[in-house]
Amino acid sequence: MAKTIDPWGSKLIGNYEKIMKEFGLEKFKIEMFPNPNRIMRRNVVFAGRDLKIIAASIKNKKPFYALSGIMPTGDKIHLGNKLTVENLRYFQEHGAITYILVADLEALTTRGVRLKEAKKRALNFHIPAYIALGLDPRKTVFYFQSENKDVIYGAYEFASKITLNEFRAVYGDADPSRILAAVTQVADILYPQLKKPMPGIVPVGIDQDPHIRLTRDVTRRLKSKYGFVLPSSLEHKYTPSLDGKLKMSKSNPGSYIELPEDPEKTERKIMNAVTGGRVSIEEQKKKGGQPEKCMVFELLKQHLVEDDDELADIYKRCRSGNLLCGECKKMTACKMKDFLNDFNDKLKKAKKDINKISFVKF
């Protein structure tokens, strides 16, 4: 089971180098892509699959697609979704036809969420949230799985190319609901290629990698019949939990930041975060802080400081002992507040405009 990550669970993953080797991921090389975004520049995006073909599509202005799914459960998203949207937006700005699907059939089968409820949630929150995070709805194809017959038929058709043992090898477990969800996801990822095969990229958090592997395995078998291009992937790390664990988890709400969230609450969480500070102010002034081990710095690096020079300056001031944790936390909380307020404003606007979006219909 060494190769198994449970994409539905919340197991911690320790060693990204090791994971890359085990999953057969290639290293993300920043020089391949023009104008890399913040998380690409900062090694938050760290790996992928068949990235060359996407880089070539961008360079040669050839058609390709970028795709991601929304799981319409709850009324919050997490910072990992934000990273995904930022990568989607990057490819969108570099020519990708972008697809956003609402995984309502998956939510129905794996979580018992009724389709009507899923639709309400997606329209009232998830899709507006993705737009608030930077997705351009005018350049995006939206659909609900339940309303896309090609996806549904694809799920039935492609299921015959997968064995139960493969499910087990990829997911560690296989129950009927998960199998339905997974074959539907395979069909989602291949859907943009049904009319015309083309390269495509799926930006994911590393915990979603099993879906990519399964889809690529199936696609290899479908290639001769359909001419599909193997879908590429771009993989980002977790945003670590404020208590120092590798992944934010709802089970520890004090160390978990959701979107949207009350800015005041978030401030308290940041003030309590684990940092790379020393045991005493004196020692920190003498030895300097350790931003590499600091959850607050990670938040700045991954999410809150766009400008590289500004981030480098914070890093330097921390290392030199000039920027102490209290001050830094206050600054971070302030930036987070700004981000949350900006997100809320944009979310409000996107909610108002939701009727302008059209969806693929059965």
Place this chain on the structure above:
Amino acid sequence: MAKTIDPWGSKLIGNYEKIMKEFGLEKFKIEMFPNPNRIMRRNVVFAGRDLKIIAASIKNKKPFYALSGIMPTGDKIHLGNKLTVENLRYFQEHGAITYILVADLEALTTRGVRLKEAKKRALNFHIPAYIALGLDPRKTVFYFQSENKDVIYGAYEFASKITLNEFRAVYGDADPSRILAAVTQVADILYPQLKKPMPGIVPVGIDQDPHIRLTRDVTRRLKSKYGFVLPSSLEHKYTPSLDGKLKMSKSNPGSYIELPEDPEKTERKIMNAVTGGRVSIEEQKKKGGQPEKCMVFELLKQHLVEDDDELADIYKRCRSGNLLCGECKKMTACKMKDFLNDFNDKLKKAKKDINKISFVKF
């Protein structure tokens, strides 16, 4: 694996008494149903599940449904399908709302039959054949799985109520395609109850019993939420192969009668059938024939002689040694020809009228 019958395969089943015990089937009691049809009267229909509730629905003129599926592969059906249609027709004539679904998603996932091809086959042959065998299209709701969203959504929804181990226990095996086919079939069987729970009966050949068991297991778990009534079933025996094996199989075409089939070919097959005749004409005249062991008599009993007195007379004349096998085979071949010609005429007419049928749409 003693309880496993593979409904997709063609394993022979020896002992109906034993099967009834193992599968928990109840004995079919003819006195429960008014005006029993030919195969009910002759113990071809031999078992079922929750038959009382259907008998009560008929008696009290309460709503209930009868349902069967068409697998749109090939351009022939077999005599087992004929038995199913005869039972459907029985319930239809006794007040059932009848459903015929075309299992095109099942054919797609388990056999790779494209939906368009499945549609063509169903419209050009399978549905007309069912009508030729006696189904009243004006009293029947027809649909294709791929065009019935409630069935598709039901498949996703109900899948969460089944474990992989149950699949294994029921089917002996479980691969993703079969799982998709089976959960879709569960949704088919429950579909007539989605708007309003009511009793329903699924007439099947005994090899289809696993689907019934799985559906009833799932339904038990869905009962509290949806109020579903457990679907009843009515089970018929195989039409034995002309070479004496328990079940007609395509692998032995000389002993297999399909619909439609060239009447001349069928005559040759019947002339070569295994009978209950003695080693010599002299001995047969002395000891009489053994209709219980005779494939030709079975064909007369199951399919070709409607009138009980006429069948009893054939039986008596065989047992007494007055009716010898050659003469009996000729008579049977003649009856079969009449049946096939009649079927062909009705098929032609039903094909012409196919455009009058309307289907449930997405």
